[in-house]
Amino acid sequence: MDLRKTVRLSMLLSLSIVLSLIESMIPIINGIIPGIKLGLANAIIILVLYLYGFKDAFFISITRVFLIGIIRTGLFNIIFFFSLSGALLSIIFMAFSKRFIKLSIVGVSIIGSVMHSIGQIIIAIIYLDTINIIYYLPYLFILSIPTGIIIGLIAKKMLNAKIIN
Amino acid sequence: MHKNDMILIVIILIIALIIFIVPKINSNQGNKIANVYYENKLIKTIDLSSNLKQEYNIKGYNGNIVIETKDNMIRVKTENSPLHLCSKQGWVENSHEVIVCLPNRIIIKIEDNEEMYDAVVR
Numbered sequence: 604m605d606l607r608k609t610v611r612l613s614m615l616l617s618l619s620i621v622l623s624l625i626e627s628m629i630p631i632i633n634g635i636i637p638g639i640k641l642g643l644a645n646a647i648i649i650l651v652l653y654l655y656g657f658k659d660a661f662f663i664s665i666t667r668v669f670l671i672g673i674i675r676t677g678l679f680n681i682i683f684f685f686s687l688s689g690a691l692l693s694i695i696f697m698a699f700s701k702r703f704i705k706l707s708i709v710g711v712s713i714i715g716s717v718m719h720s721i722g723q724i725i726i727a728i729i730y731l732d733t734i735n736i737i738y739y740l741p742y743l744f745i746l747s748i749p750t751g752i753i754i755g756l757i758a759k760k761m762l763n764a765k766i767i768n
Numbered sequence: 769m770h771k772n773d774m775i776l777i778v779i780i781l782i783i784a785l786i787i788f789i790v791p792k793i794n795s796n797q798g799n800k801i802a803n804v805y806y807e808n809k810l811i812k813t814i815d816l817s818s819n820l821k822q823e824y825n826i827k828g829y830n831g832n833i834v835i836e837t838k839d840n841m842i843r844v845k846t847e848n849s850p851l852h853l854c855s856k857q858g859w860v861e862n863s864h865e866v867i868v869c870l871p872n873r874i875i876i877k878i879e880d881n882e883e884m885y886d887a888v889v890r
Binding site: 704705706707709710713714717733734735736737738740741744745747748 | 772783877
């Protein structure tokens with residue numbers, strides 16, 4: 604791995620962590636509907652996916668979850684598993700849809716945000732031990748579409764602006 | 769945006785609609801009970817088969833909660849919490865639906881009254 608790439612990836616990783624932290628401090632984004640957030644960090648993950656491919660994006664995404672755990676929410680508690688399962692499902696399906704389905708960057712971002720909701724619902728079903736939580740999925744799905752579009756457009760802007768070239 | 773993106777959005781909306789509708793079709797009329805849990809312990813079972821208006825008082829974490837039933841439906845009438853999410857949720861009638869009052873540590877699950885079927889079979 605060449606040095607230039609290492610430095611860029613570590614800067615993107617720190618950027619994604621800072622975005623997560625800033626987002627959690629803005630009450631408007633977190634306050635309107637409980638359990639919904641914009642997921643600004645996902646824009647960075649998509650950027651890495653398009654610049655460097657699945658392997659690096661996967662690494663950045665999982666490292667981000669662990670570092671956010673250490674910094675803010677704590678490791679191996681329920682919030683940690685919520686974000687880990689969301690991040691895993693989202694990066695795997697985003698890479699899959701980028702490769703095998705003809706989607707634009709916005710479509711890939713929508714897939715990512717929908718998969719975040721599915722991952723969290725799966726953990727909620729296991730944790731609360733009731734399948735009934737699945738009936739919250741329609742609301743999460745419908746809200747995933749606008750947040751996915753916003754994040755996708757941000758990622759597209761960053762990619763076109765050639766912040767990293 | 770790509771054409772496939774639009775198709776993707778439509779597919780997601782259809783899936784959301786299916787998950788939204790299925791419990792409403794599956795729900796059987798009458799013969800329903802509402803189980804009220806406080807800190808994951810069952811504290812009250814309310815029969816929803818009567819059409820009469822009735823009120824129940826439950827002790828939650830932030831004080832009293834008034835639960836009202838009417839026409840096989842149930843709602844949280846008044847409760848003390850920062851966002852009042854569970855009273856805003858309003859009337860709920862379909863089995864497998866839940867009312868969650870997390871600040872009060874109260875969960876109300878609507879379930880089919882299976883004991884009734886057992887009695888019929890016997």
